[in-house]
Amino acid sequence: MTDEKQNAILPPGQELNRRAFFTKIGLGSLGIAAAGTLGFTYEFLSPNVLYEPSPIINAGKPESFAVDSVTMDVNAGIYLVRAVEGFFALSAVCTHLGCLTAWNPELGIIKCPCHGSQFKRTGEKIEGPAPKPLPWLKTWVSDDGDLMVDRSTDIPALQFLRI
Amino acid sequence: MMRRSILCLAFSISAIAGCKHSSSIAPALKATAAGTALVESSGGKQIGGTGSALKDPLVVQVNDDQGAAVAGAMVEFRGAEGVHFEPAATLTDSSGQATTSVTLGTIAGHYQLSATTIGKTQQVNLQIVEIALGYQQQLGSLLEEKYCARCHDSESSAERVSNYDNLEVKPHPFAEGETLNKMSDADLVAMIQHGGPALSKSALMPPYGSTLTASEVRALIAYIRAVADPQYQPGGTVYAKN
Amino acid sequence: MPVQEYGIVERLRGSRVWRSVFRSGTGTSTLHRSLAVQQNIFLHLFATKVRKRMIRFNVTWFLGTLTLGTFFILVITGVLLMLYYHPSVPQAYADMKDLQFVVSSGLFLRNLHRWSAQAMVFLVFAHMFKVFYRGAYRTPREFNWVIGVVLLIITLLLSYTGYLLPWDQLAFWAITVGSNLSSTVPLIGNKIHFLLLGGNQVNANALLRFYVLHCVVLPLAAIIFIAVHFWRIRKDGGLYVQQSEPKMKAVDDAALATTEVK
Amino acid sequence: MSEPKDFIAGVDSDQRRSPTRVVFVTRRTSAQVKVTHEDEVQTFPEVLFRAALIIELLAVVLVVFSLLFNAPLEGIADASHTPNPAKAPWYFLGLQELLHYFPPVVAGVLVPTLLILALVVIPYFDVNIEATGLFLVHRQKRLRIFYVAAVSLLLFLMLFHVYVAVVPTVIVAIAIVIAANSTLESPHRFRRYLASKPLAYWIMTWFLFELIVLTAVGTFFRGPGWSWVLPWRS
Amino acid sequence: MQSLRKSISSVWRALFGDPVRAFGVVSLLLLAVLAIAPAKEHFSEWHSYQNRYLSLIRDRGDAVSLRRRFQPGIQQVWLPQLGVVDRCATCHEGLTEASLADVHAQPFRQHPSIPHKLDEFGCVICHRGQGAATTVAEAHQSERAGEEPILPARYIESGCGQCHQNALTGTPHLNQGRVMLARYGCVRCHTAKLPDGSTVVATDDPPSLMHVADKTTRAWIYSWLKDPQAYASTATMPNYKLSNSDASDISAFLVSSSTPRVGDTAAVEVKFTAPADPAVGATLYGESFCASCHAVQNAAGNIVGGNVGPELTRVGNKAKPEWMRAWLENPRSYNSTTLMPHYRFTPQQVTIMAGFLEAKLDSDYGTNVHLDAATPQQIAHGKKLTAELGCAACHEINGVKKPENFAPDLSRIGSKALAQIVFLPGMEHSLPRYISSKIQQPRAFGPGLKMPQFTLTTAQTSDLTNALLALTDRSHTMPDMLRVAAVRDTNYQPAGHAGKLMADLACFSCHRINGRGGDMAPDLTFEGSSVQRQWLDDFLKNPNTLRPSLIRRMPRLNLTDGDRKELTDYMLAVYQSPAIDQDSEPLTTNTPAVVEHGRQLFYSRYACQSCHIVDPKTDKGYIGPTLTAVGSRLTPAWIYAWLKNPQALRPGAIEPNQNVSDEDARAMTAFLMTQKGASKQVAKR
Known part of the structure; x- marks a missing residue:
């Protein structure tokens, strides 16, 4: 308070009000700018394009899968199952903590190596900490007759793709 | 930035306008005669790929009142949307014919081309159609x-x-x-x-x-x-x- | 409303938590203001008080401050740009294209980084000449001048190492030409060149080395030397103030002397 | 500001221009020092506020510049094709210009090393601590030395065809000659100003001029094959 | 100066005289300029194109479905294997919308239907340009080092050629260009490596000049060198734009370096004199079907005939009579690798034919050529020129070695960086323009350049440019699995005496067998399964026309009975298809009822008469072979198999596969086998 007067740069008197006003403007716009910059940074940090493989997998010709077989596509992280009723695709990612499960052909079950979850080949949980069954993925046959799987779209279980 | 936006602008204008060729007539080219009619001799209704040169040249003939060929008349060719003529303007030869080779535009479809000659009294136009295939x-x-x-x-x-x-x-x-x-x-x-x-x-x-x-x-x-x-x-x- | 807000702010500032962080607060008393500087790790490099003449624009043209400002901007934009940059061939160049075409405000940040870098080099030179012509390098500020020269070199190196990172023709050949200079040093030139590039030619190794230099080594060095530079300003008696009339030395000296004797 | 008659400060000439905590007082007076307060301000907020302000202003300028002009980006690096001309960053173009005339070991190593050394030793090597004008004492002798130095420098530059470097040299030489023919009592303010400048000033000025001219030439006037081009004709 | 300082300082004072005011002002300013940056982002080019697209589809009938499929934001196709990032669809939003095919406002038109999926292949592999860019100027027209502008549409087929090394139906220009690359001798001077490591092999057949003096005169060589196309407009030899003295010197050298080959001309000399009636020669020329390979300019000025052999319009000006006789007698005595079959002409026929051909004269050709006897200096200079111009790259010449790496490598010409090209002043700075200009006017690029002037039409140049543009870095560096390999000729050689005969008769010039040979005549790989022995023997004796609609026909080669038997035996024994079992179906013994049923099917259900003739009185179709005598020609198993699936036996056959049932096929086979052809005379049009 005493410094105000001492400060020769600042003129005394009624200028004080105007000064407070300008201070508010300054701090206010800086505040807005800071907030804007945060939004700006958020925009910047969220990529507009991704360098990730397409969620849609071309699994090849349906004929190449034997009836009553489970085929794992390790790169895509999915199981392609040809049951008697038809095809379905299963995510191979454990619903517990995201480990990649493995098909055990001897026992006919899917086992997770991390925490011991076990699933039937229809995705149903048998035991273990996994909270949910393995999700079924959308499948269809392309114009060229190839079996297609969309890893990003879940479908209700037991919807078989008949060919 | 400035230069870039001007460039963009120029490009989009040229893209929209479809390269309207400012008929680059050689200064030496000067008509020595004028006819009254323009007829298609050959080269119309050709079918070619988009953006490709047509197989046969486009030939048009300039005639006078009596239907006789006129040599030395100026014929200009025009076409919309990226059609290119080589040459775009020429004089008729001794048999009254003007020949140009046509390169079609890049869009598939029918192309209306026009040949124009300055007649004795008025400008004479001739419409020719070529087809570009995608x-x-x-x-x-x-x-x-x-x-x-x-x-x-x-x-x-x-x-x-x-x-x-x-x-x-x-x-x-x-x-x-x-x-x-x-x-x-x-x-x-x-x-x-x-x-x-x-x-x-x-x-x-x-x-x-x-x-x-x-x-x-x-x-x-x-x-x-x-x-x-x-x-x-x-x-x-x-x-x-x- | 404003009154209430003010109250909230005041209450917040008065709270125990706030005071545990900001010891002194920013009161309007000289004591408060002095404490604000003294008790802040960053600000304590400065003296709590400076001579009033010193803050006149004509004295320094604020060139040092401006240089520091460009450095701030460079650090901020640089860190953000690093998030989209892979120091590998040819991905580095593709990243430039991504920044330019698909990253939100990526082009803007790159522009800002690039132009700030150029501005920093320019300002460092300007600062140096200003200091020289003011005679501010003389005793007892000799060492701070030397630190300044070191900072000039660091700035040039920062700019130079950053030049390679876009991995475009400009970068590649500027660095090729520049690095070949080092191999002309008698006796050890080739070794320097080899170490600098991590090989005999500008390639992926060189890019990685320049990246590390640009993003880690040199900025750290710059921060340290900037800190010393600022600290020395205070320790060498604050900013040098030139006499307007050379013949009035006695007066000034007396004034200065008495100011400093405390 | 205050009257100087009250005391005489026996300050060492070395410290005249710098604040010092020691005051030498003559024996003729008592050891009483009259303290003259110079106006002082608090660093916080006065200095920091101004610093923040000036940095904000800088940010404004740089942001506007960044919005208007895009940073250059050429094609991807191609080791099989050297662009013509291959230019270094602008701040090295003065050096690159020198490289055009001198062997790499001179222009690329010797010159920068000497420059840095020179910059480092400036404060320690400032023999003329008084910072008095170069020609205010020993005028004839110094002028002779200057002529010899200037002519040999010019000859050296001509020998290597560094004509671009000759121009600033000549300009500074002319300024020095004017300084030599001026005194602190000269009628013109500018001449008084020149007359008061010490040797270090002249060397630095020459360096600054060379730096500006060489950098400008390298940046704007050099085209393919490092040949002369006019920037407005491209 | 003073006032300027004053005004500056007054402005300064106004803004900074009171720091608090300055703080307010500057902070506001900072906020404003910082706000511009994201705003600028929002008004970016691609945003405005997407907005324009939305307003374009708003008024269309299918707006709802278009709107549903519209994807906002940057659209990217990423092909990690090719290192391609492609964002063209960001602005070209309507690429896959069939209903936007008629939209002329770019960038919204639908992409024409192509065999590849756009979202798997992206755009830049074919169209070039910068896929990473999202502005028009950068994406379409960047010319920086290593970056290429968009290819003009007429060169788009070059994009296919980067992966597809084989000929595709949809790329006629590229295919033609590739044929020309091999045929016009380009690859004799230039090297063009293909991604699979092989090089483009020249398919032209430049004659050896080791014995050229036997064949022709120095005056003709001179005229030819001056302007090959003046002699024959279809000549593929380029024009070297030689000066008179250079042409004279080269011709002198070639003649002097020639060694005699046709030494035994006396033996060829026969007592017959050519008949006065030129029609006799013309008939023989016609019967021998010389026109299948050789062209002649007719009175109307049209070139009629094949392009396998040289044009014969002015052959009388060129060939010496004794050489002509020796050549007709046995072409292999002069050139052992010629594509020309060794006709077994009788001496009289040789005389008639030689007389007929020697009469093909252009009395105006070469009349003003007067060459003085050559001096040794001229010959030496001619030799030097021959070496310098690289004549030996194509022709065998005594004393001049075939040059190695004579001309620049073209293996990656399609990726040549614009920065490395020296363009002519005023020339459009684009790679296609550079290549096509180089082809059309090679000498315009510098006085010292050796590349000769080819006579190519604009369309041919464009095709050749297409083929060259396909030779890119990408085509060399892409993973093998993405490439479609070319079908290359095998080096199949038939064995034994029959093999020697087939070589002598140059069967492979026209026929393809086991993956080797020309495509002018039917593939004979399974000929043994197809035809009956007697017919084959008769056909070799007198090749009658099977397909009336074809111009090119099998020549009569005047084989001896022994040679015919040799060939027939060999073909029936060796060229068998494993898919056709002659004994499996008892197709030959059929009741008349079945035959009649077959006839019904043939005429009504399958309407074969639209293309084939069985009864010359009623049937007229002559697209397919005449079937009047098919029962004596083909084997029943072949007919049956053919009816079941023509393309299985001969890929690319135009007869449609009509999904004929086994029963129908058997009935029609029975019917066709009854067509034994009372007369061998073929219905002529």
């Missing part, structure tokens, strides 16, 4: 040449003799828009894939369903649509009556 249509044209033209094209060429005259039921030439435009794409597909009887037509038209793939059939139809005269208008299709 990729699919070019593929169709190749298939047509291989499988269809021997019957559907009544003209014989040195490489291919026409079978048209030998058929009891005459096939429709592909350019015959009056008939083919009335047929829907589905009808044409049925006809090509399953032969004439599919539409209660002559069995002389054999089925190609096992020989041509579906995309080849589509290509053929695209070609048929492209060369139809009168021009095919999609949308308003009327099912053909027998």
